[in-house]
Structures are given as structure tokens and as C-alpha cells.
Amino acid sequence: MGTSVLLLCIWVFAMSFVNGLTDQADVSALNALFGSMNSAPQLTGWTANGGDPCGKPWKGVTCFGSAVTSIKLSGMQLSGSLGYSLNTMVSLIGLDLSNNNLGGGGVIPYNLPPNLERLSLAGNSYSGGIPYSISLMVSLKDLDLSHNQLRGSLDDMFGKLSNITTMDLSFNSFTGALPESFSNLLNLSTLHLQNNQFTGTIDVLAALPLRNLRTYGNWLSSGPTPPPGHRTNPGQGSADWNNPSDELIVKKSSSIGGGGIAGIVISILVIAAIIAFFLVKRKSRKSSREELIEKNHNFYSVPPMEFKEMIPIQPSASFNVETLQPVSSVCLKPPPIERKKSIDDHISNTSTVEKPSISPIKATTFLVADLQIATSSFSADNLIGEGSIGRVYRAKFNDGTVLAVKKINSSAIPSQSSNEFLDVVANISQLHHPNVTELVGYCSEHGQYLLAYEFHKNGSLHDLLHLLDEYSKPLTWANRIKIALGTARALEYLHEVCSPPVHHKNLKSANVLLDEELSPHLSDCGLAGIVPALEYQDHSMASGYSAPEVAMSGHYTLKSDVYSFGVIMLELMTGRKPFDSSKPRSEQSLVRWSAPQLHDIDALDKMVDPSLEGLYPAKALSRFADVIALCVQTEPEFRPPMSEVVQALVRLVQRSNMSKRTFSRDLSLP
Known part of the structure; x- marks a missing residue:
């Protein structure tokens, strides 16, 4: 009997390889990854929809049974980003995307696979800091983030x-x-920190079993931290900035003679290094990325040492999203000097770039007659909203399907411009994200232009916040964070995953739709191309969502979306409208009234929505306000990219004093 059971198990196991029925969560994540990396043709076998990577070979993908366990795509000249759903790949233990062009100056995404043992994003273009999600990867053994812009x-x-x-x-x-937590890395044998701007001592590494430590090109020492601006001499136990031979020597000598011999040997090595430096100084040297590519394709091999003169730069003060006190830390606010060119700058300077060809429309074609029947001839009874470009109606079809149909005003699209409309529809039909309202179909017939979207039962965030009656139940604090985080993820997708980036330009709480579980879905995405900029400007100015640069010059960038998102966060926190003429004059503009008080803990308690009745964690409220303050800054270059906003909100949730059970139910965090 035992033998029969064993044979049956072996047969089932073997059939799983033959059939190759890949876990659908892995398939969906790989589809999203493929799209976010601009559907690179060198990824043979990959597809943006469906497929079976464990049944048919996908470049660089390894499976065990029906689960994807490894992705290795080093040196493939890939660009774009890592998508938004890698965290669902719970069986993935190896991810190597080194030596590509990923990141584009953006941050490393927070939603990485949770059970990784090996992670290499070396040799890319990521900036910002290390995402908090890496701190939860308890199985991680090898981490390589070298040669980026972190x-x-x-x-x-x-x-x-x-x-x-x-x-x-x-x-x-x-x-x-x-x-200090470096001291917990009890199995760490190799640590490479060279060519950064670290300061202080290496005391936290004293008890670690290190065999290979590289720290040159920093201001690190083995003694007390020197005062600012002071440089310790190499003879005083310091890690000299210009000394490329500065590595940990684990073995200590107990005799004077041995120490003297070691000193002589080290001196000879240093002199030899200096001579070598001057001999090769005039020769052309390869870039750091080229050197990294020549690591014999080893996942975590050591890059060759460089003998490079470097000028130490003292770390500049910035603002931490937790406390908004001046600290030298990873933060949302970029430094005011030597700022890296943002995505917005790139967009504003690429007007001469050839527009990519429009993909086929992936949506159903409706007849005007069908939509008239489903909406009762667009009756007032089925009217569920009105925006800057048209009205939205509830449409119920014979099979019970309910959709939201946007009937676009004729003034928004000039006569005989159906091709322009179809271009917009084609672009919208490419947008797929859990927090973006999905386009189901469209109609372009008899001069009528209509868009049919998925219908969301709980209406808009605007209505839930500002149209409460005695039967309405106020949003809980957990649901408000959930809505903010989901909306931020939608914008992150539009700004940093889509290529080219998508400006929303009409961001407001009325365009944040809520489903039965109060998960947010951002609507009107991709419609900016058919609405005159002045119409957006006039509308947003009147409603209080307009960024200062839009109001002053009409110049709209991705950072203008970030400002409008900050206003939505203010609505969630205070329960107030962005502009309310019924308030005293000093309180009519929500941003002007609240901005000076966002760092005042006592003032925050008075600003928060009274309908919450004090049921919120004070620390989480303060962190929420800190993120708002960064988003609504007057100068657009100081507003954070949406990926950093997402990470800040994720950290807020993870560090909140609210119960784990509440978050798992209400927030559905990865």
C-alpha cells in the first residue's frame, strides 16, 4: 500500500511538470512585469496576457512544479520598472535583474516577493532608499543593490x-x-560598503563573522566619531577616504614581532597600490557599470577595486517622513541642490520625440442604441455624476451587467475628430491596475462619443465624505488610510509604470470611486489628451485641487498630480472640502488653512474629521499629516514622486498601533 501511495505521489508530481499549469498569481505577476518592462522583445516566450511559463519556456524563468521559483534576467538591456504585483509571487526565492536600465531614477518598489533568498538589482538606475519591505524578508541570504543611485x-x-x-x-x-541593527546580521561574511558617503564608526560590525569587508571611499573609522568637518588621519585607526585597500583584517596578532611584520607587509601593499595608481592614471578606465557587467555573470561576485580620488561630501539635512525634523536620512523630500532630473523634467523636454504607435483597442464596441436602452435614454434617474467633460450614467443591460457610461460633451471633442477619440480609447484600454477603473467598452457613432467603465457600488469618495446624512456611516480611520494608499498606488502606476507616463490632470475625490469593500478605483485616467488645459485649470482652481504652478502659468506636470493627491489626503483627514465658501474667509481654502498646522500635534487633533470621534492612532495621524505636507509644498520639485508616497503610507500602516487583524481585513496589505 505504501509503495502504491508513493508511486501515485510521484506520478502526480511528474504530471505537474508535464502539464505546466502555472499558478495564476505567478502568471499575472509576470504579465504585469513584462508590461512594466516595456514588453521587451528579448524576453522570448513572455506575454502580457496569460501564458504558461512553467509549461512553455519563458526566458530566465525557472519553475518547480506549478510555482515560479527564480527569475534571472541579468544584462538583458531591460528598461522600465518592476510592475506592481511581484509580492504575490510567494514561491519566488531568486530574483536577478542586475546590469539593466531599470528604475529610470525612481525608487526600488516596496512590493517585492516576500520569500526571496537572493535579490540582485545591481547595475541599474534606482534612487531613493532601501524599501521597508526588504526588512521583512527573513529568508534573505544574498542582497546586491550596488552600482545604483541610492x-x-x-x-x-x-x-x-x-x-x-x-x-x-x-x-x-x-x-x-x-x-545599529547591522549587529543582528550574525551570518554576514561579506559586506561591501565602498564608494558611498557613510560617516561614523564601524563598531556595530565588531562581533560579526566578516571575512570580507570593504569600506573605502567613506568617512568611517574604528574609533569615536570625529566632529563634523574633521578628517582623522589614517594612523589613528580610521578608514581613509582615498585608501582602496581599507578592508577588515579579521586575524589579530598577539605578538609584537607579528604585528611589526604585518605592518611592513601592509605598508608595502599600500606603496604598491600608489605606484599602480599613477601607472594606470593616464589610461582610460571603464565605467563602474561596465566593470559590474564583467563580473563573469556571477550573481554576487565582488567588483574590482578602483583607485579613484574622491571628494568627501558631508551629508545634508533633509526631512524625515516620520517626524519632519532635520535629520540625515532616507526621506521623501529631495535635496534642494544638485537635484536629479525628474520624470517631469524629462517629459517637458521631449516634445520632439516621435509618438509611439497606438496599440489596438482592447475594449468592446457598443452601439448608441444599446447604450440608450441600458440608460433609459440617458434619463435623469440614471444620472450618477457630472464631470468637466461630460455626464456619467448608470447602464443596466439585459444580462444584469451594470456599467457606468460617460457621455462626453461635444465641446470636448471637435466635430469629425473620431480618430482623436479612438487614439484616446486605445491608450485607456492599455491601463490595467487594481486601483484604476477599468474601461469595458466605447461607442463612436453618429457624432456621439461614449466610454463604458466598470461600475462601483459605493460611488465616489467625495459623496462619502461630503454628502453624509443620518443613514450614512462615516469612514473609519483604517478605511481612510486604505483609500489613500490605493489611490497613491494608482498614481504610482500611471506616473512610473506606464510608458510614457500618464498625467491625470483631473485628480479629485469625485474621481476616486469605491467598490463594495471600499477599495478605491481612480477614474478619468488617460483623458487628459481630449480636454483643453484651460478647462482643467479653471475647474481645479475653482474646486481647490489646483497646484500653484498650474494656477499661475497653466504648466502641468506629474508633480501637479502629486499636489492634488495631497489635497485628497487632506479631505480624508479633515472631512472638509478643498474649497468651502461657507467657511470663514481664512478657512475657505483647505490647503492654506491647514498647511501651517500640519506639524503641530495639538492643532492636528482639532483639524481631524469630527465624525471619527477620536478613533484614530495619534502617531499615525501625525505621520499621515507629514506625508500631506510634502505633497502640497508650493515648489513642485520638492514634492515626492508617487512611489515614495506609497512607501511612506505602507510604512505608516506597518508601524501603526492599530491591530494586525484590523489591517488584514480593511487594508489588504501585501
Whole structure:
């Protein structure tokens, strides 16, 4: 009997390989990843919809049974981002996307696979800090984030990563002291920190079983932290900024003779290094990325040492999203000097770039007659909303399907411009994200232009906040955070995953629709192309969502969307409208009234929506207000990209004092 059972198990296991029925969560995540990497043709076998990577070969994908366990796409010249759903790949233990062009100056996404043992994003173009989600990867053994543009100080987030054996953070722009939680990396044997701007001591590494430590190109020492602006001499136990041979020597000598011999040997090595430096100084040297590519394709091999003169830069003060006190840390607010060119700057300077060809429309074609029947000839009884470009009607079809149909005003699209409308429809039909309202179909007939979207039962956020009656139930604090986070994720997708980026331009609480579970779905995405800019400007100015630069010059960028999102967060926090003429003059504009008080804890308690009746964590409220303050800054260049806003809100949830059970039910966090 036992033998029969064993044979049956082996047969089932073998058939899982033959059939290749890949887990659908893995398929969906790989589809999204393929699209976010601009559907690169070099990814043979990959597809944006469906497919079976465990049944048919997909480039770089390895499976075990029906689960994807490894993705290795090093040196494939990939661009774009990592999508938004890799966190669903719970069986993935190896992810190597090194030596590509991923990131585009954006941050490393927070939603990484949770059970990774090996992660390499080396040799890409990521900026910002290390995402908090990495601190939860308790199985992680090898981490390589070298040769990027990462910056800021390291958060004290390494306490749970006791399994790490190799970590490479070299050739970035990290600043500040080494975090205390480094002392928890009890299995760490290789640590590369060279060519950053770290300061302070390496005392936290004293008890670790390190065999290979590289710290040159920093302001690190083995003694007390020197005062600002002071540089310790190499003879005083410091890690000299220009000394490329600065590595941990684990073995200590107990005799004077042995120490003297070691000193002589080290001196000879240093002199040899200096001579070598001057011999090769005049020769052309490869870039750091080229050197990284020549690591013999080893996942975590050590890059060759560089003998490079570097000028130490003192870390500049910035604002931490937790406290908004001046600190040297990873933060949302970019530094005011030497700012990296943003996505917005790139867009404003690419007017001569050839527009990519429009993809086929992936939506159903409706007849005007069918939509008239479903909406009772667009009757007032079925009217559910009115926006800047038209009215929205509830449409119920014979099979019971309910859709929301937007009937676009004739003034929004000039006569005989059906091709322009179809271009917009084609673009909208490419947008797929859990927090973006899905386009189901369209109609372009007899001069009528209509869009049919999925219908969301709970209406808009505007109505839930501002049209309460005695039968309405106020939104809980957990649901408000859930709505803010979901909306932020939608904008992150539009701004940083879509290529080219999508400006929303009409961001307001009326366009945040809520389903039965109060999950948000951003509507009107991709419609900016058919609405005159002045109409957006006039509408947003009147309603209080307009960023200062839009009001002053009509110039709209991605950071203008970030400002409008900050206003929505203010609505969620205060329960007030962005502009309310019924209020005293000093309180009519929500941003002007609230902005000076966002860092005042006592004032926050008075500003918060009274309908919450005090049922919110005070610390979470303060952090929520900190994020708002960054989003509604007057200068657009100081507003954070949406990926950083998302990470801040995720951290807010994870660090909140609210119960885990409440968040798992209401927030559905990865």
C-alpha cells in the first residue's frame, strides 16, 4: 500500500511538470512585469496576457512544479520598472535583474516577493532608499543593490535579516552612520560598503563573522566619531577616504614581532597600490557599470577595486517622513541642490520625440442604441455624476451587467475628430491596475462619443465624505488610510509604470470611486489628451485641487498630480472640502488653512474629521499629516514622486498601533 501511495505521489508530481499549469498569481505577476518592462522583445516566450511559463519556456524563468521559483534576467538591456504585483509571487526565492536600465531614477518598489533568498538589482538606475519591505524578508541570504543611485541614510531595518551572508551596497550615495541593527546580521561574511558617503564608526560590525569587508571611499573609522568637518588621519585607526585597500583584517596578532611584520607587509601593499595608481592614471578606465557587467555573470561576485580620488561630501539635512525634523536620512523630500532630473523634467523636454504607435483597442464596441436602452435614454434617474467633460450614467443591460457610461460633451471633442477619440480609447484600454477603473467598452457613432467603465457600488469618495446624512456611516480611520494608499498606488502606476507616463490632470475625490469593500478605483485616467488645459485649470482652481504652478502659468506636470493627491489626503483627514465658501474667509481654502498646522500635534487633533470621534492612532495621524505636507509644498520639485508616497503610507500602516487583524481585513496589505 505504501509503495502504491508513493508511486501515485510521484506520478502526480511528474504530471505537474508535464502539464505546466502555472499558478495564476505567478502568471499575472509576470504579465504585469513584462508590461512594466516595456514588453521587451528579448524576453522570448513572455506575454502580457496569460501564458504558461512553467509549461512553455519563458526566458530566465525557472519553475518547480506549478510555482515560479527564480527569475534571472541579468544584462538583458531591460528598461522600465518592476510592475506592481511581484509580492504575490510567494514561491519566488531568486530574483536577478542586475546590469539593466531599470528604475529610470525612481525608487526600488516596496512590493517585492516576500520569500526571496537572493535579490540582485545591481547595475541599474534606482534612487531613493532601501524599501521597508526588504526588512521583512527573513529568508534573505544574498542582497546586491550596488552600482545604483541610492541615497540617504540607512534606516535601522536589518534586525530580522539574520540569515544574510552577503550584502553589497557599494557605489551608491548612502550617507550617515551604519545602523545599529547591522549587529543582528550574525551570518554576514561579506559586506561591501565602498564608494558611498557613510560617516561614523564601524563598531556595530565588531562581533560579526566578516571575512570580507570593504569600506573605502567613506568617512568611517574604528574609533569615536570625529566632529563634523574633521578628517582623522589614517594612523589613528580610521578608514581613509582615498585608501582602496581599507578592508577588515579579521586575524589579530598577539605578538609584537607579528604585528611589526604585518605592518611592513601592509605598508608595502599600500606603496604598491600608489605606484599602480599613477601607472594606470593616464589610461582610460571603464565605467563602474561596465566593470559590474564583467563580473563573469556571477550573481554576487565582488567588483574590482578602483583607485579613484574622491571628494568627501558631508551629508545634508533633509526631512524625515516620520517626524519632519532635520535629520540625515532616507526621506521623501529631495535635496534642494544638485537635484536629479525628474520624470517631469524629462517629459517637458521631449516634445520632439516621435509618438509611439497606438496599440489596438482592447475594449468592446457598443452601439448608441444599446447604450440608450441600458440608460433609459440617458434619463435623469440614471444620472450618477457630472464631470468637466461630460455626464456619467448608470447602464443596466439585459444580462444584469451594470456599467457606468460617460457621455462626453461635444465641446470636448471637435466635430469629425473620431480618430482623436479612438487614439484616446486605445491608450485607456492599455491601463490595467487594481486601483484604476477599468474601461469595458466605447461607442463612436453618429457624432456621439461614449466610454463604458466598470461600475462601483459605493460611488465616489467625495459623496462619502461630503454628502453624509443620518443613514450614512462615516469612514473609519483604517478605511481612510486604505483609500489613500490605493489611490497613491494608482498614481504610482500611471506616473512610473506606464510608458510614457500618464498625467491625470483631473485628480479629485469625485474621481476616486469605491467598490463594495471600499477599495478605491481612480477614474478619468488617460483623458487628459481630449480636454483643453484651460478647462482643467479653471475647474481645479475653482474646486481647490489646483497646484500653484498650474494656477499661475497653466504648466502641468506629474508633480501637479502629486499636489492634488495631497489635497485628497487632506479631505480624508479633515472631512472638509478643498474649497468651502461657507467657511470663514481664512478657512475657505483647505490647503492654506491647514498647511501651517500640519506639524503641530495639538492643532492636528482639532483639524481631524469630527465624525471619527477620536478613533484614530495619534502617531499615525501625525505621520499621515507629514506625508500631506510634502505633497502640497508650493515648489513642485520638492514634492515626492508617487512611489515614495506609497512607501511612506505602507510604512505608516506597518508601524501603526492599530491591530494586525484590523489591517488584514480593511487594508489588504501585501
